[in-house]
Amino acid sequence: MSxxxxxxxxxxxIKTPFGERKRALGGAAVHFALAASYFGDVRMVxxxxxDFGDEEYAVLHSRGINTxxxxxxxxxxxxxxxxxxxxNLNVRHSLDTQLNVFGDFxxxxxxASKNSELLFLANIQPDLQREVREQCKGAxxxxxxxxxxxxxxxxxxxxxxxxSVDILFMNDxxxxxxxxxxxLMGGAKALMEMGPRVIVAKQGEYxxxxxxxxxxxxxxxxxxxxxxxxxxxxxxxxxGFLGYLDSExxxxxxxxxxxxxxxxxxxxxxxxxxxxxxxxxTLTREEIDERYQDFLHMTSIEGIRAG
Amino acid sequence: MSxxxxxxxxxxxIKTPFGERKRALGGAAVHFALAASYFGDVRMVxxxxxDFGDEEYAVLHSRGINTxxxxxxxxxxxxxxxxxxxxNLNVRHSLDTQLNVFGDFxxxxxxASKNSELLFLANIQPDLQREVREQCKGAxxxxxxxxxxxxxxxxxxxxxxxxSVDILFMNDxxxxxxxxxxxLMGGAKALMEMGPRVIVAKQGEYxxxxxxxxxxxxxxxxxxxxxxxxxxxxxxxxxGFLGYLDSExxxxxxxxxxxxxxxxxxxxxxxxxxxxxxxxxTLTREEIDERYQDFLHMTSIEGIRAG
Numbered sequence: 001m002s003x004x005x006x007x008x009x010x011x012x013x014i015k016t017p018f019g020e021r022k023r024a025l026g027g028a029a030v031h032f033a034l035a036a037s038y039f040g041d042v043r044m045v046x047x048x049x050x051d052f053g054d055e056e057y058a059v060l061h062s063r064g065i066n067t068x069x070x071x072x073x074x075x076x077x078x079x080x081x082x083x084x085x086x087x088n089l090n091v092r093h094s095l096d097t098q099l100n101v102f103g104d105f106x107x108x109x110x111x112a113s114k115n116s117e118l119l120f121l122a123n124i125q126p127d128l129q130r131e132v133r134e135q136c137k138g139a140x141x142x143x144x145x146x147x148x149x150x151x152x153x154x155x156x157x158x159x160x161x162x163x164s165v166d167i168l169f170m171n172d173x174x175x176x177x178x179x180x181x182x183x184l185m186g187g188a189k190a191l192m193e194m195g196p197r198v199i200v201a202k203q204g205e206y207x208x209x210x211x212x213x214x215x216x217x218x219x220x221x222x223x224x225x226x227x228x229x230x231x232x233x234x235x236x237x238x239x240g241f242l243g244y245l246d247s248e249x250x251x252x253x254x255x256x257x258x259x260x261x262x263x264x265x266x267x268x269x270x271x272x273x274x275x276x277x278x279x280x281x282t283l284t285r286e287e288i289d290e291r292y293q294d295f296l297h298m299t300s301i302e303g304i305r306a307g
Numbered sequence: 308m309s310x311x312x313x314x315x316x317x318x319x320x321i322k323t324p325f326g327e328r329k330r331a332l333g334g335a336a337v338h339f340a341l342a343a344s345y346f347g348d349v350r351m352v353x354x355x356x357x358d359f360g361d362e363e364y365a366v367l368h369s370r371g372i373n374t375x376x377x378x379x380x381x382x383x384x385x386x387x388x389x390x391x392x393x394x395n396l397n398v399r400h401s402l403d404t405q406l407n408v409f410g411d412f413x414x415x416x417x418x419a420s421k422n423s424e425l426l427f428l429a430n431i432q433p434d435l436q437r438e439v440r441e442q443c444k445g446a447x448x449x450x451x452x453x454x455x456x457x458x459x460x461x462x463x464x465x466x467x468x469x470x471s472v473d474i475l476f477m478n479d480x481x482x483x484x485x486x487x488x489x490x491l492m493g494g495a496k497a498l499m500e501m502g503p504r505v506i507v508a509k510q511g512e513y514x515x516x517x518x519x520x521x522x523x524x525x526x527x528x529x530x531x532x533x534x535x536x537x538x539x540x541x542x543x544x545x546x547g548f549l550g551y552l553d554s555e556x557x558x559x560x561x562x563x564x565x566x567x568x569x570x571x572x573x574x575x576x577x578x579x580x581x582x583x584x585x586x587x588x589t590l591t592r593e594e595i596d597e598r599y600q601d602f603l604h605m606t607s608i609e610g611i612r613a614g
Binding site for chain 2: 017087088089176182183184185186189203205206207209215216217218219220223224225226227255258259261262295296297298299300301302
């Protein structure tokens with residue numbers, strides 16, 4: 001198959017109790033594409049400014065990512081985001097958001113991107129997401145991520161956009177916020193009524209839950225003694241998930257989706273071990289596969305021998 | 308084997324967005340004992356006042372719970388607690404706490420209770436928990452629950468008490484608070500260094516995680532479309548968990564503990580379907596076993612057939 005992601009490309013200033021970075025390569029499309037690259041080819045669509053150069057492209061190209069549709073806006077600056085995490089890494093404070101070239105982003109997709117069979121609409125303005133979805137006539141499957149900001153400021157458009165995709169990724173708190181259902185199960189049902197066949201609720205340090213017509217599946221996050229920086233965890237999870245689906249020909253039966261969930265969680269578990277996407281420098285597919293195997297053991301109720 | 312629980316017996320005033328109760332039978336020992344009763348015999352130790360009568364005993368006796376060590380304090384009133392849950396049921400506000408006879412509680416255990424092989428120290432003052440632990444010479448296994456209040460007000464005593472038990476139940480946020488470790492894995496390791504061989508982190512709507520020397524296991528909460536009242540979920544989880552362990556002869560190898568986790572989550576999932584412990588009126592062991600089977604399916608990554 002073929003996979004394309006449309007979303008933000010950014011420089012992030014990140015501070016956690018374990019260190020900081022003033023200018024880390026980031027953005028949803030970057031984290032997603034790098035994660036998906038462990039499973040197959042991926043194309044990336046998003047805008048950058050003059051400050052985005054060889055060093056950044058080298059990271060992307062080292063993983064074989066196609067950057068033909070990365071749009072260089074002359075005289076512009078790349079999207080910049082600064083945040084600080086508390087000692088409880090679940091709590092993040094946004095310090096600065098400079099949209100720069102991302103503020104005027106009008107996605108322009110090449111024919112190759114339009115004809116990708118699997119499309120991931122990372123978190124951007126829902127009208128734009130819908131426009132991209134309509135352009136990608138060739139996409140057999142489309143998946144979407146969004147955030148609380150759009151639920152609050154563009155709810156109607158977001159609901160319409162959700163109706164145009166097959167797979168929806170969303171934080172569990174955002175499911176609650178959007179659907180106004182007190183339980184996640186109730187929220188997932190409400191979301192499925194909007195259109196998508198597959199709802200993936202991201203639960204941060206608690207892992208992720210999958211809702212389909214066939215039922216429910218959930219995975220804990222991989223247990224790590226040390227987490228350095230949660231930035232990019234959600235997008236790398238989606239990248240591992242959809243990268244795996246793409247490698248399986250885009251099948252979305254329950255069994256394939258469960259394995260996709262597991263590859264997503266395995267991939268994301270490496271992301272948080274270093275700042276931004278720095279872990280990619282040494283990460284191998286073999287390591288991801290090892291954690292996949294660990295998940296088989298960690299989640300088995302009756303499959304293991306008495307110790 | 309034989310199982311005894313020492314803890315609070317209460318009347319709860321509970322308000323949730325789905326209704327309210329002015330005077331529901333509650334308290335950690337009650338929820339625990341009722342849940343454990345689905346797996347075998349259980350004895351209950353705790354104080355009640357003059358307002359605790361036939362109606363309340365009838366609920367306990369309907370499940371075969373031994374109440375010989377329920378201490379009736381003449382002229383006293385039973386512990387009373389009032390709370391209100393927000394629409395997001397994870398958020399609870401305490402409205403009123405009247406300790407009454409529970410304030411002067413000095414556990415008095417009969418020989419039969421002292422000789423129980425499995426002891427659950429529900430959430431009470433840690434000095435008292437340790438005294439009980441010392442009295443129960445016959446207990447081959449002791450388990451403990453606690454709460455943020457004791458972490459803040461009696462940390463040193465709590466740490467000492469934790470050192471005297473085999474299995475520790477604690478909310479994940481309290482693990483973080485007590486150990487000052489940013490990850491749950493780090494916190495669990497720190498807790499094991501205090502003494503217990505088994506750490507069970509309760510995660511509310513996210514389920515529960517198990518840490519032992521042999522490794523990590525986690526389960527999501529059972530997915531429910533409607534949750535009426537979360538009161539008693541944690542104690543009924545511990546009741547199902549330890550009730551099952553007791554029925555298995557108190558073995559605590561990894562395989563048995565994983566099944567105990569699953570029975571705990573299955574049992575707790577019924578508790579939240581009605582106010583307080585009202586679900587017990589109709590709940591059967593067969594229903595618990597059905598949800599146990601559901602968990603096998605819901606958590607299996609590779610065991611299911613393509614749908």
